[in-house]
Amino acid sequence: MILVLSLAIAAAVLFVLLRLLPGDPANALVSVGADPEQIAAARRQVGSDLPLVQQFFQFVSSLARFDLGTSFVSRTSVAADIADRLTVTVPLTLMAFALAVVISVPLGIIAAVKADRWYGAAISVVSQLGIAVPVFWVGILLVALFAVNLRIFPSGGFPASGWADPAAALRALALPTLTIAIVMGASMLRYVRSATQDVVDSDYLRTARALGSGFAEALARHGLRNGAVPVISILGIELATTFLGAVVVERVFTLPGLGSMLLLGIEQRDYPNVQGVLLVTTLVVLVVGFLTDIIQRLVDPRLRYSRRGDGK
Amino acid sequence: MSVATQDDLSGGQKRRLPLTLIVGLILVGLHVAIAALTLFWTPYGPNDMAGMRLEAPSFAHWAGTDRLGRDLFTHIMIGSRIAIQVGAGAVAIGALIGVSLGILAAFATRTLDDALAATFDILIAFPTLLLAMLVVAASDGASLSSAIIALGVAISAIVARLTRILAKRVLEMDYITAARTSGTSWLQIVFIHLLPNIWPTLMVNFALQFGLAVIAEASLSYLGLGAPPPNASWGRLLQEAQGTVYTAPFGAVAPGIALVILVIGVNLLADGLRDYADPTRGRR
Numbered sequence: 001m002i003l004v005l006s007l008a009i010a011a012a013v014l015f016v017l018l019r020l021l022p023g024d025p026a027n028a029l030v031s032v033g034a035d036p037e038q039i040a041a042a043r044r045q046v047g048s049d050l051p052l053v054q055q056f057f058q059f060v061s062s063l064a065r066f067d068l069g070t071s072f073v074s075r076t077s078v079a080a081d082i083a084d085r086l087t088v089t090v091p092l093t094l095m096a097f098a099l100a101v102v103i104s105v106p107l108g109i110i111a112a113v114k115a116d117r118w119y120g121a122a123i124s125v126v127s128q129l130g131i132a133v134p135v136f137w138v139g140i141l142l143v144a145l146f147a148v149n150l151r152i153f154p155s156g157g158f159p160a161s162g163w164a165d166p167a168a169a170l171r172a173l174a175l176p177t178l179t180i181a182i183v184m185g186a187s188m189l190r191y192v193r194s195a196t197q198d199v200v201d202s203d204y205l206r207t208a209r210a211l212g213s214g215f216a217e218a219l220a221r222h223g224l225r226n227g228a229v230p231v232i233s234i235l236g237i238e239l240a241t242t243f244l245g246a247v248v249v250e251r252v253f254t255l256p257g258l259g260s261m262l263l264l265g266i267e268q269r270d271y272p273n274v275q276g277v278l279l280v281t282t283l284v285v286l287v288v289g290f291l292t293d294i295i296q297r298l299v300d301p302r303l304r305y306s307r308r309g310d311g312k
Numbered sequence: 313m314s315v316a317t318q319d320d321l322s323g324g325q326k327r328r329l330p331l332t333l334i335v336g337l338i339l340v341g342l343h344v345a346i347a348a349l350t351l352f353w354t355p356y357g358p359n360d361m362a363g364m365r366l367e368a369p370s371f372a373h374w375a376g377t378d379r380l381g382r383d384l385f386t387h388i389m390i391g392s393r394i395a396i397q398v399g400a401g402a403v404a405i406g407a408l409i410g411v412s413l414g415i416l417a418a419f420a421t422r423t424l425d426d427a428l429a430a431t432f433d434i435l436i437a438f439p440t441l442l443l444a445m446l447v448v449a450a451s452d453g454a455s456l457s458s459a460i461i462a463l464g465v466a467i468s469a470i471v472a473r474l475t476r477i478l479a480k481r482v483l484e485m486d487y488i489t490a491a492r493t494s495g496t497s498w499l500q501i502v503f504i505h506l507l508p509n510i511w512p513t514l515m516v517n518f519a520l521q522f523g524l525a526v527i528a529e530a531s532l533s534y535l536g537l538g539a540p541p542p543n544a545s546w547g548r549l550l551q552e553a554q555g556t557v558y559t560a561p562f563g564a565v566a567p568g569i570a571l572v573i574l575v576i577g578v579n580l581l582a583d584g585l586r587d588y589a590d591p592t593r594g595r596r
Contacts, residue, residue, distance in 0.1 A: 132575035134527045137568040244439045
């Protein structure tokens, strides 16, 4: 299936890219003044002395067993590490995504329907601003405002006990969630507004109103489903982007999530960690895209019968 | 031609349309001018300890100083140049590869076209920032050119997909069939009929990608994968200022404002170009 094929290609690309990284990962294991014998032993240990082809087959066969290997540096299981860190990244992503949807969908519809009022125009202008702002800068500004001046939320970090203390964990995730939601919400808002605009301008809505429906009724009955199709595809992309945006935001708030694991892995040349994180993120992106397709077909029966077309 | 009627139809918004274009041009022009200026002159040397540590903004230091006492405004000005280099470089690479591959796919046989289209989709699914992180990490030491190349490659997939869709739409037109039957070579079709038709839409996309590339490079620099000084970008300035946000909040604000002005400028430019190229398009 396409999903499996895409993941296989992504895995191969990752493998090649990672071997292009300069420096032997074995260097991470030995101290600076190590003699050649120690280095050779370290290379044997991490397997970087084997020919590339052999390394690749080992990689593929362990993937098939859902084994992501062990970290070169910490000697812990990569899969377990990832599972541990997902307890930070997944709640962060889902909360931010939910908040962004709650902000953007109503505001987007208002911006389109009330485009001639001052508040409709104001929403559009503010959303324009929102897509020009890097997510980490929003994070820094929120820290300056809420953590430094108002002292409402912590400026970073995550309780060592994790979710054992849910209130503390939620407090730690409050500012990061808000950060992602603001930036994602602004970009989603633009798509919702544009989709609603198409619906409002459509012939079928005019016909429905000519037949006696009120504007709100016509919009709810005929507009919602039609407008939802393009919006759902965008929401799918945005959910994946939110997940990735977490990489940067976790750095701003020093959260022990997937993003910080990736950055640390790159710094330490810890191939198995980098590889594992990238595979999991790619998998998430692909699965979300796949689910988006299915939901779209459920909402719009016309899509069930047409094969992939060009454009929209 | 219906040019006159189109102008009449859009009469209500006619005064509005150039406004986005003009404001966009002013904002981008400002940055271009500053970037050009840094080639000859900056208020202080980038490495001069020109003042005290973490000074607040003043007449001598418009944006204050950083924690080593260097003039922040000087670094923000240099950041303009870096950002424009990144945006222009990445878009140029992306446009060159993307437009070529997109047109190739549109002209190609069914199988090749499908293969290329699938490749574009997979590349697009692979997140730009992660791709850029890997490429930057793979090159020896973080440098500006590795970031530009990585972002350019990521942009090329997006441009290629767009070009392919646009080109296929044009190639179905009767005048293309007419040109083909009258013996026009495919090179001539590309340059005389195809490119002029899809160029306006592509330009709009290039402007948007420029803004995204600037943001992506700032993120890379913020994560510590950007070019080191004296080529420090706004992202790096922000990362350094984050540590002193308690004592000198202005340093964490000013580089961000410069970045937002540039990105909004290019976005407005894109909006203006789109409306200019297609006056019948409604207000969106």
